[in-house]
Amino acid sequence: MNFQRIAVIGPGLLGGSLVRAIAERAPFSKEKGEGVEVRVWGRRPEVVAQLQAMGEAELASTDLAEVVAGADLVVLATPIGVMADCVRRLIDAGALGVGAVVTDVGSVKASVVAEIEPLVSASGAHFIGSHPMAGSEKNGLEYAEAALFEGAACLLTPTPLSDAGALERVDEFWQWLGAHTSRLSPEAHDRAVAMVSHLPHLVAALLVESVLGRSPEVAAFAGGGFRDSTRIASGHAEMWTEILLENREAVREALADFHRLTGESLAFFDDLKKEELHRLLADAKSRRDGFRMNGPHTPPQS
Amino acid sequence: MNFQRIAVIGPGLLGGSLVRAIAERAPFSKEKGEGVEVRVWGRRPEVVAQLQAMGEAELASTDLAEVVAGADLVVLATPIGVMADCVRRLIDAGALGVGAVVTDVGSVKASVVAEIEPLVSASGAHFIGSHPMAGSEKNGLEYAEAALFEGAACLLTPTPLSDAGALERVDEFWQWLGAHTSRLSPEAHDRAVAMVSHLPHLVAALLVESVLGRSPEVAAFAGGGFRDSTRIASGHAEMWTEILLENREAVREALADFHRLTGESLAFFDDLKKEELHRLLADAKSRRDGFRMNGPHTPPQS
Numbered sequence: 015m016n017f018q019r020i021a022v023i024g025p026g027l028l029g030g031s032l033v034r035a036i037a038e039r040a041p042f043s044k045e046k047g048e049g050v051e052v053r054v055w056g057r058r059p060e061v062v063a064q065l066q067a068m069g070e071a072e073l074a075s076t077d078l079a080e081v082v083a084g085a086d087l088v089v090l091a092t093p094i095g096v097m098a099d100c101v102r103r104l105i106d107a108g109a110l111g112v113g114a115v116v117t118d119v120g121s122v123k124a125s126v127v128a129e130i131e132p133l134v135s136a137s138g139a140h141f142i143g144s145h146p147m148a149g150s151e152k153n154g155l156e157y158a159e160a161a162l163f164e165g166a167a168c169l170l171t172p173t174p175l176s177d178a179g180a181l182e183r184v185d186e187f188w189q190w191l192g193a194h195t196s197r198l199s200p201e202a203h204d205r206a207v208a209m210v211s212h213l214p215h216l217v218a219a220l221l222v223e224s225v226l227g228r229s230p231e232v233a234a235f236a237g238g239g240f241r242d243s244t245r246i247a248s249g250h251a252e253m254w255t256e257i258l259l260e261n262r263e264a265v266r267e268a269l270a271d272f273h274r275l276t277g278e279s280l281a282f283f284d285d286l287k288k289e290e291l292h293r294l295l296a297d298a299k300s301r302r303d304g305f306r307m308n309g310p311h312t313p314p315q316s
Numbered sequence: 317m318n319f320q321r322i323a324v325i326g327p328g329l330l331g332g333s334l335v336r337a338i339a340e341r342a343p344f345s346k347e348k349g350e351g352v353e354v355r356v357w358g359r360r361p362e363v364v365a366q367l368q369a370m371g372e373a374e375l376a377s378t379d380l381a382e383v384v385a386g387a388d389l390v391v392l393a394t395p396i397g398v399m400a401d402c403v404r405r406l407i408d409a410g411a412l413g414v415g416a417v418v419t420d421v422g423s424v425k426a427s428v429v430a431e432i433e434p435l436v437s438a439s440g441a442h443f444i445g446s447h448p449m450a451g452s453e454k455n456g457l458e459y460a461e462a463a464l465f466e467g468a469a470c471l472l473t474p475t476p477l478s479d480a481g482a483l484e485r486v487d488e489f490w491q492w493l494g495a496h497t498s499r500l501s502p503e504a505h506d507r508a509v510a511m512v513s514h515l516p517h518l519v520a521a522l523l524v525e526s527v528l529g530r531s532p533e534v535a536a537f538a539g540g541g542f543r544d545s546t547r548i549a550s551g552h553a554e555m556w557t558e559i560l561l562e563n564r565e566a567v568r569e570a571l572a573d574f575h576r577l578t579g580e581s582l583a584f585f586d587d588l589k590k591e592e593l594h595r596l597l598a599d600a601k602s603r604r605d606g607f608r609m610n611g612p613h614t615p616p617q618s
Contacts, residue, residue, distance in 0.1 A: 298521035
């Protein structure tokens with residue numbers, strides 16, 4: 015891992031976990047000339063004070079230019095909607111060095127890459143989109159943990175304009191943190207995550223509303239199946255609204271397909287189509303049995 | 317717990333776990349006159365041999381009358397579709413004693429109770445429907461465990477014809493095994509489980525088919541959210557086909573409601589209804605955050 019000074023922009027669950035993971039793997043010592051210097055920017059003074067108290071970053075500040083100055087890697091870990099604005103501010107402040115590498119942790123890529131890549135390129139730095147698929151329904155710095163990326167999938171989304179060296183270095187960075195990296199175009203990424211992440215989130219929320227919204231009293235009879243199939247509905251509502259709308263075309267398509275399939279299955283009950291119902295359940299069982307995740311990066315939680 | 321000889325009919329996950337749980341809690345000793353005698357019936361000789369090798373039941377046999385003779389509690393743990401036939405066979409064999417108590421572990425109740433209650437009553441014994449909400453996507457004797465019922469919800473479904481003493485004794489039996497019991501009419505039970513158990517199962521299967529059935533290659537990018545929200549789709553396809561069709565009216569109603577809600581949410585993406593989408597996610601989060609299961613009876617599994 016060949017970055018020397020890493021600036022993390024936004025100290026939420028992912029940003030905070032990055033700070034911890036880097037500090038744990040390569041403790042910084044100015045005297046010995048060892049380790050990786052990690053700096054972190056937060057918008058709110060009280061969160062910056064919390065970061066300072068944690069003591070894992072060399073610098074925690076609300077001053078974006080100060081945090082990014084001299085960094086060879088900048089990781090955008092803010093909400094997706096403010097990433098481009100952050101980049102504009104740090105370019106305007108002259109804080110982004112020529113040859114520096116910028117990446118992000120956003121869960122939608124096509125719109126983000128299309129907006130940020132040209133800005134960063136024009137300033138002589140390199141942008142590579144990243145999506146570490148880690149995290150849980152818990153949000154915020156207080157849940158940050160150094161091991162969050164271990165065993166997680168991390169999707170890199172280079173474009174034909176990406177710098178090959180920067181792509182390699184970002185890939186190495188995530189592998190150094192324990193993630194399994196893959197590469198996909200930003201558009202293929204957005205279609206894939208609409209299916210494996212955004213649709214399941216929406217379905218979990220619809221299931222909760224359809225069951226507990228309609229008949230709160232049945233909660234007393236719910237067991238492990240309901241618990242697990244709705245766990246992700248506890249995710250941060252603002253963050254997920256933003257993610258789903260940022261990726262709305264791919265999500266709409268995945269949801270429409272799911273809705274069509276759900277409608278077809280209604281007919282199994284109207285017309286007592288035992289064979290068709292059995293085929294649906296047997297196919298789903300066989301596909302789910304064959305599913306193996308890359309790693310145990312999100313421990314199931316109640 | 318005041319049963320002395322318990323006959324378990326059907327050694328699957330639930331029946332096998334019952335045998336283990338009873339043997340562990342009240343080890344039987346003829347010499348000392350201690351404990352509860354547990355007997356178990358299996359249809360297939362190889363499973364009976366397996367039960368004999370386990371050594372936890374006093375008697376394991378393919379002979380229904382032999383197993384039930386002298387039992388003061390008979391627990392039907394076969395698939396729902398063959399329960400009534402089992403009861404007819406043991407009544408015909410004269411094996412069911414006057415005053416004996418019969419219960420079951422079936423996950424659908426109205427149809428089962430309506431068929432079995434009059435048969436059992438006519439023979440001078442008492443039937444009380446039970447539904448211990450334990451188990452997982454794993455099936456069969458090899459997954460049986462004594463602790464399966466600890467902390468699980470167990471729904472008892474008495475009718476106006478139920479014997480009050482038998483109801484109390486069945487209630488005590490499940491509590492003795494560690495379950496939290498509640499009482500509901502068979503019809504209210506079926507509506508409740510359609511929502512908290514049968515609909516989630518169907519939705520998990522539809523989600524797997526909609527995602528992996530359509531685009532198997534995206535499995536590589538799936539994380540903990542997809543894993544947990546689809547876990548129950550690995551359940552036994554034949555058993556679930558039977559359960560869903562046995563309870564088809566209530567399942568159809570729950571599924572139709574879910575389908576309608578899913579259709580409404582499609583419009584959030586067509587018309588960019590940010591506020592409505594946010595309200596759905598925030599309501600679902602708040603309801604899911606408020607959900608607490610009775611106990612940790614189904615450990616999440618990958």
